[in-house]
Amino acid sequence: MTGRWVIVAADRQKRPSDFRLDRPTILGRDHCPFCPGREDLTPPEILSYRQNGGAPNSAGWDVRVVPNKFPALQVEGSLERVGDGMYDRMSGVGAHEVIIETPDHGRTLAAMSEQEIERVLWAYRERIVDLKRDVRMQYILVFKNHGAAAGATLEHSHSQLIALPLVPDFVREEVDGARRHYATKERCVFCDMIRQDLADGARIVVENADVVGLAPYASRLAFETWLLPKRHGARYEDAPRHECESLARALKSVLQRMDRALESPPYNLVVHTAPIFEDASAFYHWHVEIIPKLTPVAGFEWGTGFYINPTAPEEAAEVLRSVRL
């Protein structure tokens, strides 16, 4: 009906008895496969940053990227689409990687220095650039689940990357919407948004030379915050170094503000960038969305696409803005 694809990840198959909700289990320090000295507990590394040198897959790294041990998609296989009566299926070709953000088990992204955060953001970029060379991939999704309630299963701070042979729904909708706006106005809708919100001021959370952080006008959940580069650009991986620096600075500020104002909430962070094979350069505008998970109501919203937000974006922005760091 909707053209939506779903990944059925049989390798991650769970038995019904695994589905108890209780308090979700999260892997702590004692058995953490992301801690230095335990490099053999993950598949061999794809990338690492090692300021002080050291051999691959040994301790001494600052940031480390490895394939997900329980991937939702696999790199091997051909991209065959077959009909199944009225339905469609294809094999689960793609990549699923983990970006281990720090060797320090207890350090959150919010607690890292701006330089450390920038290194993580740069690792996102490097992996996107590399994976784009696989012509089977149509979209590369970078995201982070922080905290068990946001879907994290490991405590040690990490992000994930999924390369997809299709364009996911939310990107499809955004790109199509931005294209429609451009078709009538010949302006980028995100640039318009930044301009109006900066002039207004009420929904701005942070601002620096290159990046603005704001609570979007039609925020779906309380304290939803977007980080956008002021300069128009469709692709995250094309952002110049100084934008990456400014993004790290703004991101740290927003995460620290959320930690103070909302008592270190679980959150999801998603990088929104243009699909690989579409020329969206005129009308799409990359950005990062941060969604703190404050109430369990999302289940209903999820099922209906219908959002009731108990906090006006102007109030959320004011609360975050007034945090003293």
Place this chain on the structure above:
Amino acid sequence: MTGRWVIVAADRQKRPSDFRLDRPTILGRDHCPFCPGREDLTPPEILSYRQNGGAPNSAGWDVRVVPNKFPALQVEGSLERVGDGMYDRMSGVGAHEVIIETPDHGRTLAAMSEQEIERVLWAYRERIVDLKRDVRMQYILVFKNHGAAAGATLEHSHSQLIALPLVPDFVREEVDGARRHYATKERCVFCDMIRQDLADGARIVVENADVVGLAPYASRLAFETWLLPKRHGARYEDAPRHECESLARALKSVLQRMDRALESPPYNLVVHTAPIFEDASAFYHWHVEIIPKLTPVAGFEWGTGFYINPTAPEEAAEVLRSVRL
């Protein structure tokens, strides 16, 4: 960008300190405003079923419908749409009602008799028929949050109804998709689905004279189950009595099976029906979607529109089918 509307419910405004995630608080028996004898704790009733008589707003009812004490939308006010620069806003006109399903505080929908469930389903219908007379309303959304993790804030079994001055996203997408299918095939896509899935058998959970319960081919979450009338019909409220009886029977069976197989999971239930002012009679097909909330991963899926389902629908259907009631 996406044309999405969000309800900012200022009356339900929460302060940042209210947003701790911890274990969500749920109102138990001692302070339950839905128990008989406490009718004065809710706004005056809109509808009640009283097999044994009794005055309105007194004990003795079997099903009771009241306005939500903390409504997301209010009946008063005019439906004025105004521009706010590039954005749009309108006043929050609508209705928000609560269907108290049983006088018995401890009784879940799954535990009720088929006759009792049918009465609840009939109350949905009566309220929809009544609210449709308000020409400002474009859609009437009936749903149920069961369990704190699914968004329920009261323990006593209840459903909710929200009458909206617009058509929510999920309905828009489904209706448009079904219309596209009809445009090329001249057949209802849901009827096609029922035909193929009944012939295949692998995704069927329950079946009776009028209703089929199945795990959809592209299930977004594990154990997602849809209940569809076999006979084509676009509107829930137009379903004849015997379909309502069959729906009650199938619903009880599915909920009992979920309770046994998945240890009484929290769940969301959503009635999908055609928008009030669209003639979708040829191509839309009302149905009920039940989504057990088994993992907290929904936060990510919610933010991306991108679903990784760890359980194949064929396996989920088999698990539910093989439960011995």
